[in-house]
Amino acid sequence: MPLSEEQIQNMQRKRRQILIAAATLFAEYGYEGTPVKKIAEAAGVSFGSVFTYFDNKETLFHSAVTEPLKEFEKLVEEIDPEAEDVLAELETMVSKHIRIYASMNEFLNLVTRVLTHYRKFPDTFKELDEFHERLRERVMELVVSGQNKGVLYEQDPGNVATVYTSLLMGMRLSLIDEPESSMWERLVPHVMQIFGPKH
Amino acid sequence: MPLSEEQIQNMQRKRRQILIAAATLFAEYGYEGTPVKKIAEAAGVSFGSVFTYFDNKETLFHSAVTEPLKEFEKLVEEIDPEAEDVLAELETMVSKHIRIYASMNEFLNLVTRVLTHYRKFPDTFKELDEFHERLRERVMELVVSGQNKGVLYEQDPGNVATVYTSLLMGMRLSLIDEPESSMWERLVPHVMQIFGPKH
Amino acid sequence: MPLSEEQIQNMQRKRRQILIAAATLFAEYGYEGTPVKKIAEAAGVSFGSVFTYFDNKETLFHSAVTEPLKEFEKLVEEIDPEAEDVLAELETMVSKHIRIYASMNEFLNLVTRVLTHYRKFPDTFKELDEFHERLRERVMELVVSGQNKGVLYEQDPGNVATVYTSLLMGMRLSLIDEPESSMWERLVPHVMQIFGPKH
Amino acid sequence: MPLSEEQIQNMQRKRRQILIAAATLFAEYGYEGTPVKKIAEAAGVSFGSVFTYFDNKETLFHSAVTEPLKEFEKLVEEIDPEAEDVLAELETMVSKHIRIYASMNEFLNLVTRVLTHYRKFPDTFKELDEFHERLRERVMELVVSGQNKGVLYEQDPGNVATVYTSLLMGMRLSLIDEPESSMWERLVPHVMQIFGPKH
DNA sequence: TATGAATGAGGGTTCATTCAT
DNA sequence: CATGAATGAACCCTCATTCAT
Incomplete structure (x- = not known):
């Protein structure tokens, strides 16, 4: 079952929210100083979702910096x-x-x-x-x-x-x-x- | 019974070694990225000794930067x-x-x-x-x-x-x-x- | 996605097991004399799980006594x-x-x-x-x-x-x-x- | 060289001070909750001295209760x-x-x-x-x-x-x-x- | 005997990652 | 896909005991 247009947009928005939250927190507290849990909270997203959008914390960091x-x-x-x-x-x-x-x-x-x-x-x-x-x-x-x-x-x-x-x-x-x-x-x-x- | 001159010098050397190791590792890996265990190893000192010379990791960091x-x-x-x-x-x-x-x-x-x-x-x-x-x-x-x-x-x-x-x-x-x-x-x-x- | 009825019951059982194990061990060995590790073992639960159900050891003690x-x-x-x-x-x-x-x-x-x-x-x-x-x-x-x-x-x-x-x-x-x-x-x-x- | 009368009395006094401090602290904080260091401080005695008078912490506890x-x-x-x-x-x-x-x-x-x-x-x-x-x-x-x-x-x-x-x-x-x-x-x-x- | 530095095992707690639902 | 409970390795710190001085 293919995803609807709305779903896709929803997912893209979620991904963006996570990236923004991650960038903010990584900037303030550093990589090791920022737990994934806090990023999820700041992004208004469930904890598990962070890992649906990014393989792991390191990948997330990379994206937060380079995108x-x-x-x-x-x-x-x-x-x-x-x-x-x-x-x-x-x-x-x-x-x-x-x-x-x-x-x-x-x-x-x-x-x-x-x-x-x-x-x-x-x-x-x-x-x-x-x-x-x-x-x-x-x-x-x-x-x-x-x-x-x-x-x-x-x-x-x-x-x-x-x-x-x-x-x-x-x-x-x-x-x-x-x-x-x-x-x-x-x-x-x-x-x-x-x-x-x-x- | 006061410490002998030699002991005092020995302690000062140890303290210095810890500080140097700490500065090096903190610089390379950051505060959260540097376990005290590694500092001890790099300084050639037992884990516990780090805490004989510095109250806690934060104090050690402060000293490593300001001294x-x-x-x-x-x-x-x-x-x-x-x-x-x-x-x-x-x-x-x-x-x-x-x-x-x-x-x-x-x-x-x-x-x-x-x-x-x-x-x-x-x-x-x-x-x-x-x-x-x-x-x-x-x-x-x-x-x-x-x-x-x-x-x-x-x-x-x-x-x-x-x-x-x-x-x-x-x-x-x-x-x-x-x-x-x-x-x-x-x-x-x-x-x-x-x-x-x-x- | 809310938890299933079964999961909730499972969790409640786990929580109870931890409380019982904690009460038994705290009674026998005292607060400081009881490592969280042992409580987890006695409750048949992983170490980390204890902290999923209780904020910290003190809270666990409080609950074990008052509940x-x-x-x-x-x-x-x-x-x-x-x-x-x-x-x-x-x-x-x-x-x-x-x-x-x-x-x-x-x-x-x-x-x-x-x-x-x-x-x-x-x-x-x-x-x-x-x-x-x-x-x-x-x-x-x-x-x-x-x-x-x-x-x-x-x-x-x-x-x-x-x-x-x-x-x-x-x-x-x-x-x-x-x-x-x-x-x-x-x-x-x-x-x-x-x-x-x-x- | 035998100990002088004064030295012996001194040692007995020290021993007593340790016992009193130990009893007080053990009563308030329990066995595991009382570090030997604190007993030494409360007794006005060096840390090492506690172990010159008592083999180990357990012995000290026993004496503090039974004497x-x-x-x-x-x-x-x-x-x-x-x-x-x-x-x-x-x-x-x-x-x-x-x-x-x-x-x-x-x-x-x-x-x-x-x-x-x-x-x-x-x-x-x-x-x-x-x-x-x-x-x-x-x-x-x-x-x-x-x-x-x-x-x-x-x-x-x-x-x-x-x-x-x-x-x-x-x-x-x-x-x-x-x-x-x-x-x-x-x-x-x-x-x-x-x-x-x-x- | 008196001292306190040295040691490392063991403690509470955090957290990235996994995975069942 | 979304969720959050489960896990245990790794962290910082404490402390009984040892031992050189």
């Missing part, structure tokens, strides 16, 4: 390395990134856990690393373009990109300001320095 | 805000910090865990935060001095310091290069940009 | 303070009580443990005390009635009731005779003396 | 089965016993623990039982004398003695009144009923 990553892909795609006004494009990018990193507190906590724990979650780490690499590539291209256009000082573009993405993560880690705080916006020009804009 | 912190105090003290040549002083500082952060992989992993878990370890977090604040203060003073001397562009010194310390943490988190890698040294000039040196 | 208490409520209710022949009623009561106290060896051992340990089990103690108070009240009423009817010597009825219930506990504690022993029955007239029957 | 028993021997000896005025002798005895049982709260708690736990402490139980038997014998003799003199109703003297000692234990167990309470004294005439005094 939201897809939404961030646009962060990469929205960067236009061929923009005319490189400085403006950079500033837009930095501002957007800072805003998003500020608001993604919870998710980035999760990411941090994987980074500091990468031997325990090698597959998950790999996916994060690949995303990071894509982001870095784009930034690099934009930097190269800026240097060619003479609006940025000459520096190793790879290093610039590395320092930039590091800074994003570091800020998220060091600052406990709320995402709404004006603090974040004020940091934009400081971050811009990284790229070596000619004054 | 090494004392050694880093010199990182703060070595910064001379009244240096004549501010740019040289900054460059020395950045170079030293990067080198130390690179070599402190394990310890900074531990620090990161506290930062992402600060609700679980409030006391430990507080001590880290206070250290961070002392470091930030010193950096700020040096930046102010540089701006007054006209060798740095005018920027909010607090923000500069914030961005700088964030960057240090972020680099440690993002880069998995070995401490010996020349990569770290090459990043120094990039980091210097943060301070807005006049070319 | 059987309900069955004893009839000891109180069966006393008729308005009986015509007070002496006969008293004798019936004493005989019944002695028989029951003799047969409840194990349970009363448990009770004794709570009484001697009442600071450790305040809630459990309270329930026992309330039961005891109800019993005392009834006995008192009957004594008052007997004195009014002139078949008992005048004595403070409260004290009489106190001495009576104390004696019941004391006998249980001092005598190790089997419940079947005729010893118990032979003590009835001696206990009757407490009430001051006129000869 | 004070010697002081109670006078309770038995002071009963004069050949007293002229048996009723007066009985009343004196009851009054004294009640007073002592009231004040021995702690020690009798300990006794109760042995009685309810007699399979665990067979040797200790045996000594208590022998003491109890000696007391019972004396009471019996006095009862026989009273019956012969015609001042007590005829009843089985053994049973009377049994009921009497049971009552003493039962009262101690049921009543939580302070030893100073006048309650205890008021119960004397009620207890006297047990012996069947002719009015």
Whole structure:
């Protein structure tokens, strides 16, 4: 007996609820600190159901980290390395990134856990690393373009990109300001320095 | 009957071994992911002995994080805000910090865990935060001095310091290069940009 | 999906088995002297199951003591303070009580443990005390009635009731005779003396 | 090198302190509920010293229960089965016993623990039982004398003695009144009923 | 004799996973 | 598919006993 359309949607919703609850709790309490029971409760789902949707806890963790990553892909795609006004494009990018990193507190906590724990979650780490690499590539291209256009000082573009993405993560880690705080916006020009804009 | 000198030294060595083993394992596997049993084994000490030296696992974690912190105090003290040549002083500082952060992989992993878990370890977090604040203060003073001397562009010194310390943490988190890698040294000039040196 | 009728009954049986095993072992070896593991074994249940039915060992102890208490409520209710022949009623009561106290060896051992340990089990103690108070009240009423009817010597009825219930506990504690022993029955007239029957 | 007189006295004092502390704590928290460490602390003695004076915890428990028993021997000896005025002798005895049982709260708690736990402490139980038997014998003799003199109703003297000692234990167990309470004294005439005094 | 550090077995409790319903 | 009871390994911690000093 095939499942009805409604049933399928129901199941997809359940799956999503579990993922969201898992991400939240894993971010706050860590992998070992989060019992499956609590995830089920937070998702409003029976305990057993968690295991109908995910093989085991580890799989659930992996999905909770990597699936939201897809939404961030646009962060990469929205960067236009061929923009005319490189400085403006950079500033837009930095501002957007800072805003998003500020608001993604919870998710980035999760990411941090994987980074500091990468031997325990090698597959998950790999996916994060690949995303990071894509982001870095784009930034690099934009930097190269800026240097060619003479609006940025000459520096190793790879290093610039590395320092930039590091800074994003570091800020998220060091600052406990709320995402709404004006603090974040004020940091934009400081971050811009990284790229070596000619004054 | 007081303990002999030798016994006391023996105990201190044991305590240190436990702390080192704990720091290593906590850094690698996290707090919940590290059984006390393993710490004891790694330290070459019986299970029960861990509890002779530390009241419980939480206390051990706290000590493993905060006691090494004392050694880093010199990182703060070595910064001379009244240096004549501010740019040289900054460059020395950045170079030293990067080198130390690179070599402190394990310890900074531990620090990161506290930062992402600060609700679980409030006391430990507080001590880290206070250290961070002392470091930030010193950096700020040096930046102010540089701006007054006209060798740095005018920027909010607090923000500069914030961005700088964030960057240090972020680099440690993002880069998995070995401490010996020349990569770290090459990043120094990039980091210097943060301070807005006049070319 | 609700549990089937059979499952529910199964669970109730399991719960009862655990309670019985717990009562037996707690009575024999005391609270600290009884590992949960042994209770599980005695109940023919897995170790983990004990915690499916009871939050923790303390709760299990509380239940093991107070739940059987309900069955004893009839000891109180069966006393008729308005009986015509007070002496006969008293004798019936004493005989019944002695028989029951003799047969409840194990349970009363448990009770004794709570009484001697009442600071450790305040809630459990309270329930026992309330039961005891109800019993005392009834006995008192009957004594008052007997004195009014002139078949008992005048004595403070409260004290009489106190001495009576104390004696019941004391006998249980001092005598190790089997419940079947005729010893118990032979003590009835001696206990009757407490009430001051006129000869 | 023989021990000096002072040293010997010192050791005896230490031993006594340990015994007192042990009795107090065992009475309050039970055997398993009392760590040796706490006994040492309460006795103002080093942890290791407890084991210099007592082979192990069980031995210490045994001594803590049986050694004070010697002081109670006078309770038995002071009963004069050949007293002229048996009723007066009985009343004196009851009054004294009640007073002592009231004040021995702690020690009798300990006794109760042995009685309810007699399979665990067979040797200790045996000594208590022998003491109890000696007391019972004396009471019996006095009862026989009273019956012969015609001042007590005829009843089985053994049973009377049994009921009497049971009552003493039962009262101690049921009543939580302070030893100073006048309650205890008021119960004397009620207890006297047990012996069947002719009015 | 006095001390207290060292040890590891054993305790209560948690929890991922399984599986019958 | 949905549910939650069943299980037992693994966790942290306690503590009686030993023993070197």
